[in-house]
Amino acid sequence: MQKSLIKDNTKKDVPLILCIIYFSYLIFKIFIQKEITGTDNSILKTMYFFRMDKLLFCVPILYYFIKTNKEKKYFKVNKKLNITDIVTYFALSYGINIFLNLISSAINIEGQKFIVQRPIYTDIIYAICIAPVLEEIVFRGVLMTYLKKYGIQTAIIVSSLFFGISHYNIYMIIPAFFIGIVLAYVSYKYSIKYSILLHILLNIVANMSKIVFVLKGPKEIFPLLGIIFISLFVLCLIFFIIGLKRKNYQDVFLAFKLNNEDRKNMVIFLKNNILYIVIIFGIVITSLLFNYKLF
Structure with a gap:
């Protein structure tokens, strides 16, 4: 890690400012959810x-991503990732998700419940086709690339932490933090293309019950899901x-194994x-306080 990169403050911290705009969505989400329960406003x-x-909150960061793509070469492939390795990283991420969700489910905190529900097909399309691309661009593309000047360990840990707290839950x-570590590693060592693919696979599994419900209907959902998840587990x-x-x-x-230089870089960041x-x-804590009726 070159020290000159750390001390280079000539460029504005545009990616972090864009992240603030992105995270502001959490506050707006609370507002819009509360408003639509008591209004017939078709626009909302x-x-x-x-x-x-x-x-809408992603537009500025997408603009920055497109504008700086030639300079940053976000989609550059450092090393090809074969199918077996993709599945092994998927297995690690899936295992982390199951294990940590079992632990976190012991926490009994009730969130806000909203009368107006989204159509199931829009949730599926967003989760599988849109969210993985947007989130990888925000956290692995723009944010992690910017943070590399503080060392790759700092870049992976901080971008994964922001990815975790962005989940509004x-x-x-x-779980999202540790999965973010895996996605960040895949993006750094191989390419953001592969982290997007891995993210898509994880979201497909996470939304499997909705997908089966849409394709097969409520009668066949439970036996089919049982077969799918047992096969997937094995x-x-x-x-x-x-x-x-x-x-x-x-x-x-190894992102957690910080040497003296890594620790100094983290402090400088x-x-x-x-x-x-x-x-x-502040934005994240405020949104959680409102969402879980703690404020």
């Missing part, structure tokens, strides 16, 4: 149904063991960006 309902509210923050277990034997996972969590960090965490 359309925005909510089709996730247009979040997409107490139960998902910790498959993931096999590939998880393969990943362990190949030592695929050894480097993934915190000192240089304390205002941005406070604003982002």
Whole structure:
């Protein structure tokens, strides 16, 4: 890591400012959810149904991503990732999700419940086709690329932390953080193309019950889901063991192994960006307090 990169403050911290705009969506989401429960405003309902509210907050960061793509080469492939390795990283992410969700489910905090529900097909399309691309662009593309000047460990940890807290759900923050570590590693070592693909696969599994419901209807959903998840569990277990034997996972969590230079870089990042960090965490904490009736 070159020290000159850390001390280079000639460029504005545009990515962090864009992240503040992106996170502001959490506050807006609370507003729009509360408003549509007591109004017939078709514009607000359309925005909510089709996730247009979040997409609007993504416009500035997407513009920045497109504008800087030639310079940053976001989609550059550093190393090709074969199908077996993709599945082993999927198995690791899926295992992390199951394990940490079981632990976090012990926490009994009731969130806000809204009368107006989105059409199931819009949730499926957004979760599988749109969210993985947007979130990888925001957190692995723009944010992690910017943070690399503080060292790759800082870039992976901070971008994954922001990815975790962006999930607007107490139960998902910790699992999303660790899954973010895997996605960040895949993006850094291989390409953001592969982290997008892995993210899509994870979201397909996470929304499997909705997909089966749409395709087969409520009568066949439970037996079919049982077969799918048992098969998936066995498959993931096999590939998880393969990943362990190949030592695929050894480097993934080296992000937590910080040497003296890494720790100094982390401190420099915190000192240089304390205002941005406070604003982002303030937005997230406020949204959680309102969403879980703690305020």
